[in-house]
Amino acid sequence: MRSPNPRWSLILCFGACVLSSSPFDWPDVLGGAWLFDQGSTFGFQPTAGGIRGPAPDWALGGTIPVVRYAVFVEGSQVALAAVSYPGSIVLIGNVTHGGVLLTVSAQLTFKSVNTSVVRIAARNHGPQAVIVSFRVTIENINVTELTDNAVFFSLQESQLSCFRGPAFGEGGLFLSTSYLENNGPKNFTWSRTRISADSLVFTSSNVSAPPLGLISAFVSVEATLRNSSQAGTAIDLNAAAEDAFRRWTGYLESVLVHCDKQDMKWAAVKAVMTLMNNWRSVPGLPDGVLPSYNGYESGFWSWDTYKQAVGMVSFAPQLAKDQLRLLVSARDKQTGHIPDKVDRCGNAGGCNGKPPLLAWAVWEIFQATHDTMFLQEMYIIVKQFHEFWYSARDVRGAGLCSWTQGMESGMDDGVRFMPRYASSVSNASSHVTTLDFWSIDLNSYLYKDKLILFAMAAVLGLAREAQDWKAAAELLLPKLRETLFDERAGFFSDMYFNGSALPVQGCEGYAALFAGVASLPQARRMADTLQDPKKFLLNFSLPSVSKDNPFYNPHGYWKGPTWIDQTWFAYSGLRSYALESKRRGDMESEAVFSRLALELKTRLFSRGRGFSYQDPTPFNEHYDPETGDPEGAEHFSWTAAHTLMWVLEANAPEDWQVWT
Template sequence: MLRNKHNIFTITAMVLVAVISQSCSKASASSERRYDFPNIFDISYTPDTLHRHYGLFTDAGSWIGFTPPEKDKWINGFCGPYSIDMNRREWLAKCAVTVSGMDSGISLKDSVCYYPGELVISSEYKNGAITQRLNFIDANTMLLTIDNSLPGGLAFTGDGWAAEMKLSQTGNSVISVHPTGETVVITFPQNVKLNVDNGNYQANAPHQNRSYVSVAFFCSPEEAYAGLNKSVDVLENPLSALESNKLRWEGYLTSTLRDDMPAEYDRIAVKAMTTLASNHRAARGGLLHDGIIPSHAVGYFVGLWAWDSWRFCAGAASFDPELAKNNIRAMFDYQQPDGMIIDCIYTDPAENNARDSKPPLVCWAVDKIYEATGDKEFLAEMYPQLMSYYKWWYAKRDHDRNGMCEYGSTDGTLEAAAWESGMDNAIRFDDVEMLANDGYDDAWSMNQESVDLNAYLAHECGFLKKFAGILGEKFDAPDYGDKVADYFFDSRRNFFFDRKIKDSTFVGDPGCEAYTMLWTGIATPEQVAKMMPLLTDTAKFSTYIPFPTVAADNPKYNPRGYWRGPIWLDQTYFAISGLRNYGYDDLADAYTRQVFDRLEGLKEGLPIHENYDTHTGKPLKAPHFSWSASHLIMLYKEYTGK
């Protein structure tokens, strides 16, 4: 029935996909669902500087990525690899493997296509064509498949190696080592003649309709030499390796997609899922478990943040629950003796930030994983650590011991306390002061109790009680959930606000922190009914893209002001999902359609961004952003189409 209600949208989307498909290389005659989603992203880029890119094709937790070349700067090969690690981000080669026909001449037409989990480039010549497909087999190994309808053989070489790279040959493999130790290994089949000389390599292959080349990446030469056999095995069993990739991505798509949604909304869900998969990074250095970073396209986001991770895990739980579990484990690897979960962690632990924590949503994420898997062992593993973190808030972030907590820091700085809120420069913090908490030298609080924090804690408490029941444990922790709704509701303005510790006055102007009360279900139905005039006012919160971070008519509203105006999709999700909790499904669906239909580039090739302009839907900060993607998946899953 849902498709009948949106058949116009569906037909439009089908026409769009058909047009897009004409510009892609022809997919194999396969039933793979990925081929229903051509050009999911436009990331074409031919490197002209060491550090610049706009997004990468990367998968399976790999620490490298590739791009298809730009048409006006064509290279007949995938550009890269690019090293993603925060402390050293650069192109290791302009193109590590270029492919040409020995007698092909100049190409007549070149095209690229990005399918979920597969990158394709194709060049047509007078007497045939060469099509290349790139798939990640695992975090270390990629497989390049070359289909050749030209009459002659193929020639391979590298183009534009980073100046410091040293190339050598071992068997039929090219070993390329950067001074940092990062190593790229290119392995050819035994029937290919390989020569490494003068800082590059040349490889000639006899004519075959289909050829394979393995490209592998390692953090050190020692790892590379130990992993050479894997590259050889992949070349000896390429169909098995590709089948593994196919099954993994078919599983992702099947787990993500509904069978009753408009095609254009399916495309948004696949784009969001692919964003999370592209931001998966394998355990490395100080990251002791796999996890999802905020964005591979922005250097300062190559690490794991606490509340980011909880959101990512909630989004990934349905299609890759093992990754979600490991992401949670990665953050808890650094749990402090007092129970605190620190703000963020990196491959280099010296970069970790333990000055603050982040809003507590981890039990929600663990519950999403449990609901997807029924894994009681994971619950039992995490429960003591979750309890310790939950209790930490009441021990070190409740200044006056009244059961209502504050954001704060370990070093007494307002900067770190604002970071702990996750809403760094929010208007409600403009007049905050810091207070030392008695009995500790590492516990400071803002001088105001935050409505969102206490709603989160009440929500987490409910999940902890659920887990305790499942595991047969006794729940023994603070529980103030029944007091939160009345405590933070201003009956004069009919909205939820933070409160000052000193005199309990309500703080600031209406903002997104109030959405949390709806999403957690802590608000009473009567309170929500009283909020509706503000929430549905088109001058305030019911904007072109709904639910900005502060009412759009606030004098301090700034359309590009980070947490002082733009749309953050987690907050928009909290509001929309919260409306569903109180029976406003029609309104929630209408707002979901506004998000899906109005965010610029969402249905086309633009990446999903960190935040968006409230009044235009134009993307603002970091592209390929995981938490926006995660909440788009949840909006898609919860949409009813009424």
């Protein structure tokens, strides 16, 4: 990682730097990753001497335009190095001419969902004026039209109908015919040279950089043309760049204020960047956040969205709410069922569904924002979604629910769903078909749902409903403790309908801690099991199935790797049990729970690739539980979201006062 250069910050901050959380304090946190922002489907990437893009996220491996920005001082080109910062890509360099030092740069930021701004600048640090000119070279571009200061081009379209046509298949690059000299506008001209069918060069007229002054020229890149847009004035484009800087400063300030260690700060900045890079707009609907633009660019998964929203409320509360609104917009309004995923056009799809964590996400957003209107908006939706599970997944009518398949649990190919362990059963009268066991994670989430619905109803003044939810939770709790705890293994597990435990212990059991299902003695036994290095507490973190399982595979998706969300569920629960132990004066149990929770957090940030200071490795989908090496999709949103939860410590411990 390059060390921040104070002189570079002076030119990049537009005279408005905030020294304590400036985006320019954080160069190359994600290396040369793609930059998306403002919900745009079109991204940019630093490259040697230039910036690749705009490129739609469905075509990042194809032929992509490259725009190279050059600054000439007294006729000599200045060498520029590419650096990525939160919210921007910068080409920057220094040159000394005739004893006069100049700092020059080209910085790309997002103005809106479909428009980016590049500010090409030269700051004169010397006592005499210097002649400067700018050059913009465009390569690999499908030109459709040219003017004196603009080029229009075509882009690769999506296969989704809502992203077809000129609105998403055309773009334009516009060079402003005004520039700023010490924030005052002046006019200049550009000349154009066509090099080949897919490349051309624009060169500005010479301008004078005044002593101890700053000059700035502007280019706007519009990736989704809806009309014949123009570049805009230098003042307007400069204001857009300043707005982007202030917006990103706000994001970082919101999370860094909670950090006191450099590695935690690094991870927090990376988490914010990861989540914002996955922000996408949906035509006619609220915005969403992809699990990743690398392999998951087709849509928005529901249980990913729940976790992302909780992680993002600390710095982007409106987007946290909107991605939940997008998800529930596709629900079945008759049954209350929320789909597995919503595609980029807002259509429901995927498998049977995903786990019921909507109530948790809504409540965490309310706790952070105190937005009672949002809570009221979501209460009926959460209530109906909760009731869906008992009408459609309680095959035995026992008040306990089962998954229909591994995909519905979110743990797609987990060991417990292998044919040797799982079969389908049906209820002829209710027409319900599920797997032949009750699932600890599903029923734990539903217990937590009841507690949250109790809290929601109380806030909304629905006293009778609140009491009903509390009574339902208190009625369910002993059933879960008696039915789903495997005394032999000392662990909460799925249970067959005949009362025998599945011979599988995995991350599904962590939900009993997260939801507060375990009694204190049961939680102590779980902690003993979790800290056993032959089973769960491996060199990096907790695996998705115990190491002593014959099908354990550290590279086997849900058959062994560490998933950061599941480890956080265990961690959050352990902290809650430590708090309850302290209340009861049980210092021994408090120490056990606290020590294990601290160990999980410490190992994450010290042994996980990408979590420590100056490691630009992206956050990944899952990790080798032995080494901490990343596996699966890169730039994974829920890993970023749960990393923020750890950094902020805003979501644990929880206190529901429904312990027995």
